[in-house]
Amino acid sequence: MITKPKGCYDVIDKESLKLKKINRYIDYYCEFYNYDFIRTPIFEARELFHRTVGDDTDIVTKETYDFQDRSNRELTLRPEGTAGVVRSFIENKMYGNNLPRKLYYNGTMYRYERPGNGRNREFTQFGVEILGSNDVAVDVEVISFAYRLFEELGFKDLNVHINNLGSKEDRESYKKALKEYLKPYINDLCEDCKKRYETNPLRILDCKVDKDSEILKKVPNILEYQSEESKKRFQKVLEYLEYLDVDYEVDSKLVRGLDYYDYTVFEIVSSEEVLGSASTIAAGGRYNDLVEKLGGPSTPCMGFACGIERIMLALDKIEIQEKRPLDCYILYVNEEEKIKAITLAQDLRCSGVSVDYDTTGRSLKSQFKEADRNHAQLLVLLNSEDLQKGLISVKDNLTKEEVKIDENEIIDYIVSNG
């Protein structure tokens, strides 16, 4: 038997109903907030992700699905959504007018990881990006949008962890201070952190291994190494969040795994137990330099992404609506009736009635059961004797009342009673 690749999964039955519901919510909500849907390729030039996500990040160094096509192009299955959106923004010259551009995407991403609870190799991310405005209102809109969306979906006890990474200059001066502070302790850090000390010292801040050590507890605070302008900007973000009643918690050690972030970064954490270590359901931040870095005009941006699978996990206990009931189920036994069933089904469907009938040669008894499984409202009972008189029986599956209708009026009858 051929099985699905490791870390992939099929969405069927209840899960697929749940997924459809979430997707409908997302589409509705995004339209409500005036975001336009964007779809970009599932694979892109490998270089795109190296330049955006960062050469030293785990995502790029050990988690991408890389391949060459038949013309030896170096391609990569997208590990996240922002890079493709930014590439598209530049390539389609969206910066020309109508800024800011508000976009949302919802699609599969690929990372070669060890699968586990709420983590898969093929997974789905939904995210929004606002390109072309540095207004703090944008920072706040993105955060509150995410927060309200999850609330609306049924999450309780959401918490926003937020931090300010500041400008490039801010970070350079902080990195310097951080390295200076850590220098005497470098041998006490974990192996990964020793490497990070050179490649990306900020990542040491959220190291899980060293998190409880005294060294990290007394680490310089990034918020104190920023220009007055950066500090003011962050204060304003927090102030606006309060106006919008978003519960937040400043976490000066929050840094993100992707290199392109600056200024505001945030994560939304859920306390749902099923999530376990996958409690971060959404994360994002500002990336004011990315568009320029990829060859576009300087364009400040802000966005976030969330993992659909984690939402599905957490929504396990949330009520999901049943499959849509079938308007009508047609029952038949012999060949003559079967022909009538097939043609009647087509006519009814063309008239906007949802219909189904048995195609496995089941007994009449089983056909009744099948009709119930589909929650059929009306049962059409075909009977050769009646058919010869031009009559068809229609039974209301709720009241059990049965009437014989003239064959020529059957469509009208069902349309008006269905």
Add this chain to the structure above:
RNA sequence: GCGGAAUUGGUGAAGUGGUUAACACGCCGGAUUGUGGCUCCGGUAUGCGUGGGUUCGAUCCCCACAUUUCGCCCCA
């Protein structure tokens, strides 16, 4: 990438080194010779994740691999 656990039908699962692998649900058929959802009766794994090995003989023991799952790393 590292460490632990699991893998029996459509589903939940019991079980044993040796004839036909419990039980329950579901599904199908019959009683009801064309009007069901209750009841009763019957059927429903030629196979116990895959490949090797040990053995007279393995679903059960050993090894490898795969997948799932828990923790770590990282992340959404």
